[in-house]
Amino acid sequence: MIELRNISKYYGSGQHAVQAIRNISLQVGQGEIFGVIGHSGAGKSTLLRCVNLLERPTSGSVHVGETELTALTERQLQKQRRKIGIIFQHFNLLSTATVRDNIAFPLKLDKQSKAEIRWRVEELLQLVGLQEHGDKYPAQLSGGQKQRVGIARALANNPDVLLCDEATSALDPQTTQSILSLLQDINEELGITILLITHEMNVIRSICDRVAVMEGGEIVEEGSVLDVFLTPKHAVTQRFVSENADKIDFGAFKRRAGGQLFRIHYSGDETYEPILFETLKASGVSCAILHGTVSRIKHTPYGQLVVELKGEPSEIDRVVAAMNRDGLHAEVIS
Numbered sequence: 001m002i003e004l005r006n007i008s009k010y011y012g013s014g015q016h017a018v019q020a021i022r023n024i025s026l027q028v029g030q031g032e033i034f035g036v037i038g039h040s041g042a043g044k045s046t047l048l049r050c051v052n053l054l055e056r057p058t059s060g061s062v063h064v065g066e067t068e069l070t071a072l073t074e075r076q077l078q079k080q081r082r083k084i085g086i087i088f089q090h091f092n093l094l095s096t097a098t099v100r101d102n103i104a105f106p107l108k109l110d111k112q113s114k115a116e117i118r119w120r121v122e123e124l125l126q127l128v129g130l131q132e133h134g135d136k137y138p139a140q141l142s143g144g145q146k147q148r149v150g151i152a153r154a155l156a157n158n159p160d161v162l163l164c165d166e167a168t169s170a171l172d173p174q175t176t177q178s179i180l181s182l183l184q185d186i187n188e189e190l191g192i193t194i195l196l197i198t199h200e201m202n203v204i205r206s207i208c209d210r211v212a213v214m215e216g217g218e219i220v221e222e223g224s225v226l227d228v229f230l231t232p233k234h235a236v237t238q239r240f241v242s243e244n245a246d247k248i249d250f251g252a253f254k255r256r257a258g259g260q261l262f263r264i265h266y267s268g269d270e271t272y273e274p275i276l277f278e279t280l281k282a283s284g285v286s287c288a289i290l291h292g293t294v295s296r297i298k299h300t301p302y303g304q305l306v307v308e309l310k311g312e313p314s315e316i317d318r319v320v321a322a323m324n325r326d327g328l329h330a331e332v333i334s
């Protein structure tokens with residue numbers, strides 16, 4: 001649905017030119033939620049704005065659906081842009097217009113009839129859960145409600161693609177989750193492809209299918225969220241993941257004499273299988289659980305245990321090998 005081919009972007013020229021994007025190629029499939037994560041200045045906003053040509057790449061081509069946007073005239077581009085909705089960190093609402101008028105704005109630009117606009121605005125208000133607030137002004141709304149207006153406005157022309165520019169960065173954690181759920185519902189129910197940029201791993205973990213990690217204008221790592229989150233390879237990715245992972249203070253665990261510490265990871269179906277219990281039952285090894293979590297990466301459960309195993313070393317080796325064979329990932333800590 002979205003394809004960026006070898007795009008580079010310079011701001012300015014000559015000695016003072018800044019290269020914000022360095023030869024990036026990226027593909028986002030239809031119906032995917034694709035996240036781009038990076039620290040401030042990594043080039044995320046520039047990348048996102050290149051997708052609808054709010055920023056024109058200095059070189060390379062941008063394709064959305066069947067159309068190469070970089071080959072269009074300004075007039076043709078205006079028409080194609082209606083198929084690409086965008087929402088912003090600071091909502092960008094018209095402060096002097098009501099919620100209804102904000103949502104109606106792109107429909108008026110599209111010269112739709114008054115009756116059509118009225119009908120569509122009510123439908124969108126319902127979709128984003130703002131039926132009661134249509135006559136209010138943005139200043140009378142909470143941050144989460146303002147972003148719902150932004151989403152309704154972005155969806156007004158039935159776009160194929162929704163671009164989200166740090167859409168939850170100005171919101172508290174609870175409101176963030178409600179907006180992320182709304183985006184996920186929109187993706188699943190309307191089939192809209194979503195490309196979002198964020199500096200929060202939590203956003204990626206909650207709703208994205210795939211992720212690209214940006215640093216210095218380049219993509220340094222890309223893959224399914226599950227793979228990137230569970231086995232991050234690049235140092236930048238590892239930092240993002242560790243900021244979001246639950247911290248374990250290994251020094252705090254009281255050990256029994258002769259005990260050995262292991263960390264056990266699990267994800268997907270294995271999370272709900274009694275593999276640990278069954279493996280231990282058949283052995284002479286005892287187990288104390290010192291720490292445990294089950295979380296979710298989008299729809300996939302994953303988690304980790306820290307356990308202390310005690311028994312004959314050869315029996316412990318056998319237990320660990322059996323767990324690894326049966327779908328857990330056990331590694332010795334000490």
Ligand SMILES: Nc1ncnc2c1ncn2[C@@H]1O[C@H](COP(=O)(O)OP(=O)(O)OP(=O)(O)O)[C@@H](O)[C@H]1O
Nearest residue numbers: 011018019020038039040041042043044045046047
């Ligand atoms: N309009 C501009 N003119 C000149 N330089 C710019 C412009 N916009 C961005 N840059 C520079 O391009 C680089 C990438 O910026 P960009 O805003 O794309 O990064 P970002 O990852 O989105 O950062 P942030 O999260 O802080 O917005 C930075 O070095 C930035 O200073």
